[in-house]
Amino acid sequence: MSAVVEIRGLRKTFRSVRRGTRLALDGFDMTVHAGQVHGFLGPNGSGKSTTLRVLLGLTRAGAGEVRVLGEPVPQASPRLARHIGALVESPRFFPHFSAWDTLALLCDAGRVPRSRVDEVLELVGLADRARDRVRTYSLGMRQRLAVAMAVLKHPDLLILDEPANGLDPAGIRQMRDLMRALADSGMTVLLASHILAEVQQLCDSVTIISSGRHVGAGSVADVLSRHASGRWRVRLESADELPTAARALTAVGMRVTVLADQLVVSGITRTGEISRALATHGLYVAELSPEAVGLEDIFLRLTDASTAGRHRLGVMA
Numbered sequence: 001m002s003a004v005v006e007i008r009g010l011r012k013t014f015r016s017v018r019r020g021t022r023l024a025l026d027g028f029d030m031t032v033h034a035g036q037v038h039g040f041l042g043p044n045g046s047g048k049s050t051t052l053r054v055l056l057g058l059t060r061a062g063a064g065e066v067r068v069l070g071e072p073v074p075q076a077s078p079r080l081a082r083h084i085g086a087l088v089e090s091p092r093f094f095p096h097f098s099a100w101d102t103l104a105l106l107c108d109a110g111r112v113p114r115s116r117v118d119e120v121l122e123l124v125g126l127a128d129r130a131r132d133r134v135r136t137y138s139l140g141m142r143q144r145l146a147v148a149m150a151v152l153k154h155p156d157l158l159i160l161d162e163p164a165n166g167l168d169p170a171g172i173r174q175m176r177d178l179m180r181a182l183a184d185s186g187m188t189v190l191l192a193s194h195i196l197a198e199v200q201q202l203c204d205s206v207t208i209i210s211s212g213r214h215v216g217a218g219s220v221a222d223v224l225s226r227h228a229s230g231r232w233r234v235r236l237e238s239a240d241e242l243p244t245a246a247r248a249l250t251a252v253g254m255r256v257t258v259l260a261d262q263l264v265v266s267g268i269t270r271t272g273e274i275s276r277a278l279a280t281h282g283l284y285v286a287e288l289s290p291e292a293v294g295l296e297d298i299f300l301r302l303t304d305a306s307t308a309g310r311h312r313l314g315v316m317a
């Protein structure tokens with residue numbers, strides 16, 4: 001799998017007279033592979049927008065190496081511009097223009113054939129409102145028009161900063177379907193988002209940033225399994241047997257929490273240990289499953305740990 005984005009050791013410091021020196025990126029690393037929807041996650045102020053602005057050549061890093069589509073940034077940024085589409089700031093529209101007029105104007109300015117307008121309107125689901133004025137559009141429709149503007153030149157890499165911000169559940173779902181359709185059409189999508197359930201459903205891989213540092217990355221499945229809770233949920237034929245089962249498991253060194261209809265067990269290396277310990281007391285497992293951990297739990301665990309560590313070290317900006 002080839003890397004579309006490679007970032008190594010990125011540092012960026014902001015200096016202002018009023019607020020002093022602020023370290024926004026502190027040796028940050030990230031890799032995004034071709035054809036994936038890659039989620040870029042981090043708490044407010046952790047450095048996501050700064051990273052995206054560096055990738056786009058909009059701001060310069062103090063140190064580190066950045067390559068997009070194999071080319072160095074910022075040196076190759078003018079050449080890369082036509083291969084990257086981006087939605088990183090609130091889009092501005094001419095409210096009295098229609099979506100069709102808006103895209104046609106951009107086609108003319110960017111020497112893209114106008115035949116692309118209808119294609120893109122179809123892709124973002126605005127074909128039936130294409131001739132209506134933008135000022136009559138909902139927030140979700142405006143966001144989809146902004147994505148249409150970003151993909152007009154059929155970029156290889158699409159960078160989106162919180163595209164579902166402020167959208168209702170239906171709008172979020174349309175945006176998710178759109179991202180998936182774009183990735184299926186061969187585009188690599190880098191998506192900064194706070195909506196972790198969405199990221200878990202949509203993204204192939206993720207990078208987690210906290211206080212300007214990389215704190216986790218990998219395919220969503222890997223990240224979920226790497227940070228699995230190590231706890232197992234155990235149900236028996238009858239809930240009446242749970243107290244006896246809890247005593248049996250505790251006696252062999254496991255940690256057990258008794259809930260109304262199940263046990264939560266940790267402190268084991270193999271699940272067979274649970275069935276074996278219960279069988280010696282004539283108890284049989286009806287259901288045994290790993291306790292589910294979502295991306296949100298992992299995100300909070302990693303970013304809290306990182307922030308707490310940096311507070312201890314006294315290196316917070």
Ligand SMILES: Nc1ncnc2c1ncn2[C@@H]1O[C@H](COP(=O)(O)OP(=O)(O)OP(=O)(O)O)[C@@H](O)[C@H]1O
Pocket residue numbers: 014015016022023024042043044045046047048049050051317
């Ligand atoms: N132009 C700037 N001048 C001074 N400080 C800045 C500037 N831009 C960003 N910062 C600081 O850099 C740090 C990272 O900000 P950044 O906007 O990259 O975070 P973010 O992860 O995108 O946050 P959010 O999720 O809230 O958008 C923050 O401490 C922020 O205050």
